[in-house]
Amino acid sequence: MIYRLFSLFIISSWLYTPSAISQQDTLDQAIEKHRKGTITIQAPKGAEVHVKQLSHEFWFGAAIANGLGSGNMNPDDLEKYKAVFLENFNSAVTENALKWANMEPQKGQVNHETVEGILEWTEANGIPLRGHNLFWGIEKFVQPWVKELSDEELEATIKHRAISIAKKYRGRFAEYDLNNEMIHGNYYEDRLGPDITAKMAKWVLEGDPDANLFLNDYDILTGNRLSDYLTHIRDLLEQGVPIAGIGAQGHLHGSTFEREALQYSLDSLAQFGLPIMITEFNMPGQRSKFYKDTKLEMTPEEEAQMAEELVAYYRICFAHPSVEGILMWGFWEGANWIPASSLYTRDWHPRPAAKAYRELIFDTWWTEADHTMGEGGEWTVPAFYGTYQVTVDGESQEVILNKEKEKIKLTFSSLD
The missing domain is CATH 3.20.20.80 (Glycosidases)
Known part of the structure; x- marks a missing residue:
């Protein structure tokens, strides 16, 4: 088939191609690149943070x-x-x-x-x-x-x-x-x-x-x-x-x-x-x-x-x-x-x-993470695009992380 002949020579732009890594590793790297953004939480030292994914964008x-x-x-x-x-x-x-x-x-x-x-x-x-x-x-x-x-x-x-x-x-x-x-x-x-x-x-x-x-x-x-x-x-x-x-x-x-x-x-x-x-x-x-x-x-x-x-x-x-x-x-x-x-x-x-x-x-392909805030009061977690509930010391916010908004930052009221 023509596509097979071409595929031997064409390197897909969305994949990393070092021959030393397996196809699965290559795909996993592409997933990390194309399906994840970051959620940054600002909260006081010692605050207990829970990030819970509710659904996928995909x-x-x-x-x-x-x-x-x-x-x-x-x-x-x-x-x-x-x-x-x-x-x-x-x-x-x-x-x-x-x-x-x-x-x-x-x-x-x-x-x-x-x-x-x-x-x-x-x-x-x-x-x-x-x-x-x-x-x-x-x-x-x-x-x-x-x-x-x-x-x-x-x-x-x-x-x-x-x-x-x-x-x-x-x-x-x-x-x-x-x-x-x-x-x-x-x-x-x-x-x-x-x-x-x-x-x-x-x-x-x-x-x-x-x-x-x-x-x-x-x-x-x-x-x-x-x-x-x-x-x-x-x-x-x-x-x-x-x-x-x-x-x-x-x-x-x-x-x-x-x-x-x-x-x-x-x-x-x-x-x-x-x-x-x-x-x-x-x-x-x-x-x-x-x-x-x-x-x-x-x-x-x-x-x-x-x-x-x-x-x-x-x-x-x-x-x-x-x-x-x-x-x-x-x-x-x-x-x-x-x-x-x-x-x-x-x-x-x-x-x-x-x-x-x-x-x-x-x-x-699901993001859920816990963290205790240290000095500086900021924590960033890589997260799959989707809808999230972020809870800090019992106070919750629901947010959407997507391709259009690859990075979001949340500041909780306890900092005010």
């Missing part, structure tokens, strides 16, 4: 099944689903609820109930939500009634959906996937011409001027369709399409993945200076035997491999400065298109991958 998220919004999930499972989600994830994406074919399988019969149910729950719990997706031009996913429309009717109907959905949910979705998987098929472009995506974007922004519109496609991070995607992005940018970010699906590998391909693909996508979201992650993925036969059970060795591969994938993505999040495409065997890729079994037992995931996110 999106560690998952898809939300329709059952949560519609209420059609078993009540016991629904209660557990919500609790386990909140224990593990800080962001979300609609799995199917917003898709046009799901919302309006019959012309004029639009189901907003499931979307509303998901939004109400995520908003109540402070979970930012991606809207997946407004349009999906793979022909087999286009409703029969849509195909029966004349070209004029089709364009008018697309315009109506774009404006009406954006207006109805204005300010409630953090971002949208505009027109899904266009390099693999685009029924709307085939019917209406190459400017239809730009029109879709324009109409969405009529309904919600602040909407963030993402692209989303697959087989990119393997390198197989990377070149096509880069060309596609350039073409849309040249048309003036207001792209807010790049979505790259993370489930086209097998039970393992090629590290070099993932790193090179992320570097290549970063050339546009746009945020990158890993939108649909499964391990094992769509090219594994577990996708072909969803009833297969893993051996203990395969369970261990799954945990190892998941950690390696997350580490590479978290180390890259252009990546803003990873969203699993299912976390529970009871609602996951690749059941073997779930963190939790059907009866809610955590698998080895769940334990590895939690250790990575809430231990290795």
Whole structure:
């Protein structure tokens, strides 16, 4: 593959490259550089200081099944689903609820109930939500009634959906996937011409001027369709399409993945200076035997491999400065298109991958520290970007440390 040849010669700008250190050390150094800032606390000598991270800035998220919004999930499972989600994830994406074919399988019969149910729950719990997706031009996913429309009717109907959905949910979705998987098929472009995506974007922004519109496609991070995607992005940018970010699906590998391909693909996508979201992650993925036969059970060795591969994938993505999040495409065997890729079994037992995931996110990449103030009354702690509670002798402040504000300084009232 071309990307493999290039990767032998190109040194990624975001990685340190001394050959004496391991790849893991290199990634850890990049994480320290790109995912951490500092919190400085001023307090009197002898004051007891506790710094506690509450959440990450980086999106560690998952898809939300329709059952949560519609209420059609078993009540016991629904209660557990919500609790386990909140224990593990800080962001979300609609799995199917917003898709046009799901919302309006019959012309004029639009189901907003499931979307509303998901939004109400995520908003109540402070979970930012991606809207997946407004349009999906793979022909087999286009409703029969849509195909029966004349070209004029089709364009008018697309315009109506774009404006009406954006207006109805204005300010409630953090971002949208505009027109899904266009390099693999685009029924709307085939019917209406190459400017239809730009029109879709324009109409969405009529309904919600602040909407963030993402692209989303697959087989990119393997390198197989990377070149096509880069060309596609350039073409849309040249048309003036207001792209807010790049979505790259993370489930086209097998039970393992090629590290070099993932790193090179992320570097290549970063050339546009746009945020990158890993939108649909499964391990094992769509090219594994577990996708072909969803009833297969893993051996203990395969369970261990799954945990190892998941950690390696997350580490590479978290180390890259252009990546803003990873969203699993299912976390529970009871609602996951690749059941073997779930963190939790059907009866809610955590698998080895769940334990590895939690250790990575809430231990290795988590900041919590105590300190007794000495002379000078100042202490600085390196901290992962996120929300913090800082307590000095029982007095607490909640603060946000992020990429835009890499350093913050707190002075407590006891100094006055």
